[in-house]
Amino acid sequence: MTVPAPGAGRLPDGFAVRLDPRTRRRDGGATLLGGSPLRLLRLAPRARTLLAGDRLAVRDAVSAQLAARLLDAGLAHPEPGPSPEPDVTVVVPVRDRPAALARLLAALAGDPATAALPVVVVDDGSAEPVASAGAARVVRHPVPRGPAAARNSGLAAATTAFVAFLDSDCVPRPGWLDALLPHLADPSLAAVAPRIVPLPGARRGWVSPYEDLASALDMGPRPAAVRPSSAVSYVPSAALLVRRAAVGSGFDEAMRVAEDVDLVWRLTAAGWRVRYEPAAEVAHEHPAALAEWLRRRAFYGTGAALLAQRHGAAVSPLVIAPETGLTWALLLAGGRPGRLAALGLLGATAVRLTRRLRRPGERAPVGLAAALTARGLVASGRSLAGTATRHHWPLSLVAAVVSRRARRGLGAVALADGLLTWWPRRGRIGPVRHTVARRLEDLAYGGGLWLGVLRARDVRALLPVRPPS
Template sequence: MKGFAFSLARDAYLREDIDGFHLISRHPPKMLRVNRSLFQLLNHIQTGGELAGFHELNPGLDRARVLRTLLSLVAKDYLKLETIAELVSYPAVSIIVPVHNQPGDLRECLASLQNLDYPRNRREIIVVDDGSREELSPEFSSPNIRVIRQAEPGGPAAARNTGAAGASGEIFAFLDADCVAGKSWLRELVPFFQAAGLGAAGGYIEGYRRRTLLDRYESAASPLNMGNRLRLEGKTVSTFYVPTANMLVTRECFMSTDGFNSRRRLGEDVDFCWRLRQLGYSLLYIPAGSVAHKHRNRPGEMLRRRFQYGTSEASLYRAHCAKKKTFVFPVFAGLSFLALAMAILLLNPYPLAAMPLLFLADLWHRSAASRKIKTSLAFMPLAGSAFRTHFSFIYFACFHLVRYYLVLIIGLGFLWYPFWFFGGLAVIDTSAVDYRVKKPELLYPVFLFFYILEHLAYQLGVLLGCVRAGYFGSYRLAFRSSGF
């Protein structure tokens, strides 16, 4: 049976010296001090050894804690996850599918669940009919599919709670009725629950349709698509969550959090993830265990949904006051962005003169940092690292402005027209980067059209939600200097 396999990231290496044991990344220059036991494990991994083999040589180690530590190093880009473990024993899983007036979608969803490569005797399927206009036909019931009907629609959160109340599994696997599960959905996600303290995990969500232009946009740019990087968060102020369209939760974690907030019709997955993390559980996202989601394929429906998502922000941030949008502010890159913004808004090129000086200062700082961790880097790698930081900061700053303030920027343009140049450049910068990264099957002008509409709809929803709630915590930022 294959176990979890890891390797060191491309720019990471180990060093042992008089100061102790270190795991070092060249790009960006950073160093993590580790204990002897972890250093030995990482050295074992570096030489091609498997995790299972290390445990055989060191039987006293806590396997669950070791796995969580390694996953955290993957999330920090020190390690790369190469192989997901094959299960030796299979935990009982209860698959919970809420449905409301979607018999066609449900039929296809259930067909995909029957095709899973997870043992049938270790899984059950619970369909919760959330007050559909017509009661589900008997065809949806079978020996391993149980249908629970709620007489009145209570919303997806209440339906999931109803399903969980009747579930017998050790793990609850939540799936939306308009999703089609991949054959290895559970087999790829369940093994991660061997990690210590893991309360919930989410997998990759791809688009189901690719027929229309909007289908192709949603397939690449849907907010349900959490990307290709593994993430692991515990009790921190970050806003990280995973959608319930593809979420697995341990029974213990679900009961400890009292389930989903049934009063929420939107953002109930965000609220649930934030609460479980506040209780000390870890939340994991893995770009594996894929399901295909049938996104809304009409422009009006898509924009209405984005608007609705936006309206939920105010109540979420009011209920979780400790949560903030944390903005990492690399000093030199941040000052360069401010110089660029001033040059555009003042229609004056002189502030641009500060940018090369700030870049040189950044290079000097990075060189000093690499010497501090006793890592000698050539000029070109240092310069490349600095360029990436500066351009990345411009992207993230512009993205936040486009996401939340594009309407305001357009309005300010009527008072001072350079704001239109500034807003236009911000939109082009963020959309071009996202187009390159997400690789939609669309021409760029088509992608840009949907991109602008989506952001406008979302930020109008955020504004309306804040006005209705009388709370503007959605606009509160926390800045954290990265030192570079």
């Protein structure tokens, strides 16, 4: 069980935030556009004065409130400050990985920032018990209880204010902890995660070049607020720094998969902040064998139904407004009359948005409304294509079998998606390998998703939802 966030835990004086480079100022700085999901934030005159540049330092209650609003909207990110003394215990869950465990412990002991930290190794029922782990304390489960239970045992054994979870197949890079610790100056921060990167020198396989670039554990190069339905909706527990006072008893031990997503969503629902900080890096030994990689992707997919039972619509594969869905239906299946109707619907959507964005005494922001409408249509189109090839591919396959038009459309979408996602990665992987690996990944994840839905007898993980108003 997580703990509600402290209501009076304002950002301390000296804490600073800086606008995300993608945040756009409009109306002479009176309006900010950005974040994820995209939002428009109007600034009061006092706030506009405080945020004259791209940086805001907290000096009083008003600036603290503005900084918190910018953080929560995803419009700004914390600026690194001095690293506090690390009151941190490192918890390492492990099962049958003696060589990987030794490698991780050696890396911790060789890093001046972590050499003196207490380490708790939780042996989750290894066939060959972990007898000793250097200076680390060993807690043993006589029988395997799963990663959530292993982490909880380490959490219960820790006495420090913060706990850093590191899986045994990880190796943190120098400076990882120093990049995470400044975030803890925010008293409402429950957890912060580093970026997961490939482990140099690890075994390689056919899928390795793709996994290096598109690992499900890698949340990308940009810092972010972590919350459902955003660009970074979760962070993996393979490497995670948490505040013990926030996480309570920790992970849900009934979940053998997606327990990290569940923890993050419980924390944000309780009012805590969770951050992703890619300046900190932890290397991970990715699966190299194709069969092992596909099994793991399918296993991840089975967790969606468990999350739907606990968090409902937060796990939906598609967030789309009804009018946007109707627009795409008309564009794809309505012929020329349908396309004309879709354009009319888009125009009506832009007009409504113009009215919502217009401020008294100012010109109607027609251009902005049109741009946001077009942007929303493109984004929803990509989401629809993604669900067709990933979450709903069994339905797409049935449609392709019975309809030549659907077959051509599905093939075009699968190829276009592979090439569009390959293009930013060109030079590091070939288009054929990338596209084939992406399609295999989608088939494995989607298959696991449907298996989990059937087991749970709960279809909410497959259903679209409308965006919050």
